Amino acid sequence: MADTKGDTPMSSMFCRRNPSRLIIQGLLLFSLLRLNYASTDPDVEGEALVDLLVALNDSNHQITDWNYHFVSPCFSWSHITCRNGNVISLSLGSAGFSGSLSPSITKLKYLASLDLQNNNIAGVLPDYLANMTHLQNLNLANNNFNGPIPAAWGQLAGLKHLDLSDNNLTGEVPALFFSIPMFNFSRTGLNCGFRLDKPCVSTSPHRASVKNSKVGVVASTASCGGFILLSIGAFFAYRCFYMHRLKDSMFVDVAGEDECKLCFGQIRRFSLREIQLATDNFNETNIIGQGGFGKVYKGILSDASKVAVKRLTDYNSPGGEAAFLREVQLISVAVHRNLLRLIGFCTTTSERILVYPFMQNLSVAHRLRDLKPGERSLDWATRKQIAFGAAHGLEYLHEHCNPKIIHRDLKAANILLDDDFEAVLGDFGLAKLVDTKVTHITTQVRGTMGHIAPEYLSTGKSSEKTDVFGYGITLLELVTGQRAIDFSRLEEEEDVLLLDHIKKLQRENRLEDVVDKNLTSYDEKEVENIVQVALLCTQGSPEDRPTMAEVVNLLHGEGLADRWAEWMQLEEVRDQEVSLLCHKFVWGEESSHDQEAIQLSKAR
Incomplete structure (x- = not known):
């Protein structure tokens, strides 16, 4: 309240300065609050991410937009994927981190995917990760972790992809970890292979049984729902696909990747091996973009054509799967010179990948x-x-x-x-x-x-x-x-x-x-x-x-002149209404002059 009659309340000054922006900025504030309260502990997640970044020691300053004093992580922070206001994925590979993994990460209660590969993170493998029960993808490859695999990790019942390769680990791999669909313990010092008669990298017995077998290939194709249909002059060809066993790669073929869920005409289905070769095994140096559902890599196919490969990081969640199905469906029916053309796609039980033409001039x-x-x-x-x-x-x-x-x-x-x-x-x-x-x-x-x-x-x-x-x-x-x-x-x-x-x-x-x-x-x-x-x-x-x-x-x-004249008139009315609302908010009552102005604005 003003101390003297001549003083003007700050809110009144603000209203007069720019009344029309109150509405939009109010909606912005409302939306921030709305999304924040959609999460159980939104402020806790933001603080946890900042603590995590400090512990990781981002000496190369790769991440500059993690600041919980600005907005919620789910609005504008990079390397993060959210659902319903909760952080569900962190993609922090090849960032030059040289610190350690903070216990604050356990505050991200809904985290399903954690990618920290190709850094210099040190320390023992933390047993507190066992508390992250939603975790499905854990990639700690090519770091400086040491010690054994914590026995407590056996509680991660939902884990589908575990990569600990190229670390300084010791001890034996708990037997239950060999049942994970995709794992990689190679080049770690862990006891696997000949000593335990277990592979250090996940394999697919089904693939081995049909390798180099024409009968196996035909059976696999038939199980997909039909033989390859090709005829000269056909405009649409519906195909079900099969993939050969992958060799010499950390991403290996797994059972079930031949399940035919999508068959579209004039869109090619790539094998995972083809995509890996095109992108140099998803080399971080080939990243040309990152969106809400994954990273985009520049790639070169075997015919020397350049492509953009979009790899969904949230591949095991309903949202990631839905996004993939939606994008393939949309692009198959929408063809226009000003719409990006889909070349093909790749699906396995653990990967959802889209392949587009590479746009040399970027965005x-x-x-x-x-x-x-x-x-x-x-x-x-x-x-x-x-x-x-x-x-x-x-x-x-x-x-x-x-x-x-x-x-x-x-x-x-x-x-x-x-x-x-x-x-x-x-x-x-x-x-x-x-x-x-x-x-x-x-x-x-x-x-x-x-x-x-x-x-x-x-x-x-x-x-x-x-x-x-x-x-x-x-x-x-x-x-x-x-x-x-x-x-x-x-x-x-x-x-x-x-x-x-x-x-x-x-x-x-x-x-x-x-x-x-x-x-x-x-x-x-x-x-x-x-x-x-x-x-x-x-x-x-x-x-x-x-x-x-x-x-x-x-x-x-x-018609621009007429529409613009209408807009100008509407803006004038909106400004009057907002100013009157501000006046009422500041002084707490409406004068007869205000009532008359309101009626005039409504009449217009």
Whole structure:
């Protein structure tokens, strides 16, 4: 409360400074709280991850975004996969860690996959990992762990993949660990092999029995549900597949990988061995990207063609399996010049892999913010071309696919660039098939903060209009070159959200401050039009946003002036309503003047 009559409460000053951003920032705060409370102990998980990183000794500073003072780990922290607000996967391989494994990791109660391979982590194998009952994948290969395998690890009944190879271990391998579907104890000093008459690497007796047997191959193929069908001129060929036994590899063939669960025409099924050879056994130096469900590796097939290999890390969970099935199904029915084409896939009992063409020019986000010396930056003509291409791709998904497809994670990082810098929408792992009779679906919120529509954050309901919102934010990324959320803007007392930042600059007619400083030349009128389309796409109410078919027309200037005039009028009304709400919040009552203003705003 003010001490004198002339003082103005801080909340009143804030309302007058930028009233329209209260709604979106309030929704952002609500969504953060909503996701946090979805987890049993969300703050504990964030603190546990920071403690873990300190103990691991990230001397190479590979991880810079783990800071629980900012946001929940499940929003923006790298190397993490979450479900229902809980951390379920950590991918920390080849990060140069030289410390030890902290007991704080046991606070990640729902962790299913832990990958720490190819580091220099030292110490004994911790027995407290036995408390992590959800653990299915444990990869500690190529570190400096010593001592025996803790007997307590026998409690990890759900363990399906255990790799301890290339460590300084001693003692015997407990017999029960040889029943794990995939294990590797080679080059460790552990007693296996001849002394225990057990293999140091998991093998498949079924594969051995049919190796080099034509009859075995035919039987295996027949068990898949049918013989290979090939005929000249056939447009679609449905095939069930088999794989040969893998040799000389830490990832070995296992029983059941010939189970035919997916058979699609014109999409190739690769063997795991082919994928391993293409990616140099998933060498960390070949990683070109990382998403919510896995890593993406650059690879070269036997015919010398370059590919991008997406390996799902959450392969044993319902979410990872569903994402794989969904992506293969989607890409098999959605074919368009502005959509990423699926070359093939690979499935085993423990792997889910997708193979795409390699995009030499990488992503829009890379070209906007992560250019390397000698790489071409995006000029205005190319950015405009990308805007149109992405719009056409989304329009196809919404209007011409039956059932229609919602992408749900549209952003600059998921728009790839072909050899001609044409936009290609990628990463359908978060997409959702929508029945034409259903206007929206309710599901757990997925996507990237800053790109997620407010109604999706608050209700969990997504629709085509959530994609329109994401597209609008992407347009702002193209114009400004900035991220959708940038905490560094706080230092300049600017809005963290790019959308709020642009709205403020637009109200102040500061077009020159909107445009990316890396753009040396551009058409001011075209920039103004693109910004207007972006703001029309990012309106708070989904009903007010245009469809993607309408967006394509607006990009050509058709009807833009009228829609923009309506938007300006709506914004004025919204600002008045928010200001009145702020006034009521600060002073606790409404004046007759306020009542009259409210009636006028409703009338408009």
